[in-house]
Amino acid sequence: RLGDKAAAERIRHIRQTDRHHNFTLVCRDLSEIATYAKVDNQRYRLLKAATPGPFTFILQATHEVPRRLQHPRRKTIGIRVPDNVIARALLAESGEPIMSCTLSLPGDDWPLTDPQDIAERLSKEVDLLIDGGPGQREPTTVLDLTGDAPALIRQGLGDASPFL
Incomplete structure (x- = not known):
């Protein structure tokens, strides 16, 4: 569940990060984003043009976002709407956003993305x-x-040029 303190701490333990590490809320659609982030008309248009897709947007968090998931000073939250079929099915079933972060472990140059590699390294976690x-x-x-x-x-998979 979104407000589950133990779940957030477990993710931090697996990733070996501190309490200041930023989480992302993975949302099913634009209407869900508006529940958890402050979105005016201009930002709504930007989000609509880029979702679903390979973008994470940092926005001001609403009071619906547990404090432990917000940036401690800025009160912001990362928001995503994925275009992955499995992620979207999980979101539809859960009925609320899912906490997320990139699976980068200390000492690794790249995030873990292959299920076999993840199983080998984290099956006990x-x-x-x-x-x-x-x-x-x-x-x-x-x-x-x-x-x-x-x-x-961060420049990643999505083309940021239309936004800048």
């Missing part, structure tokens, strides 16, 4: 692994939409 085949090695493009103009935080 996770309860369930869904094998949907290898994922994209390149991470999502991260855009910060909290300022007056979008700011590129």
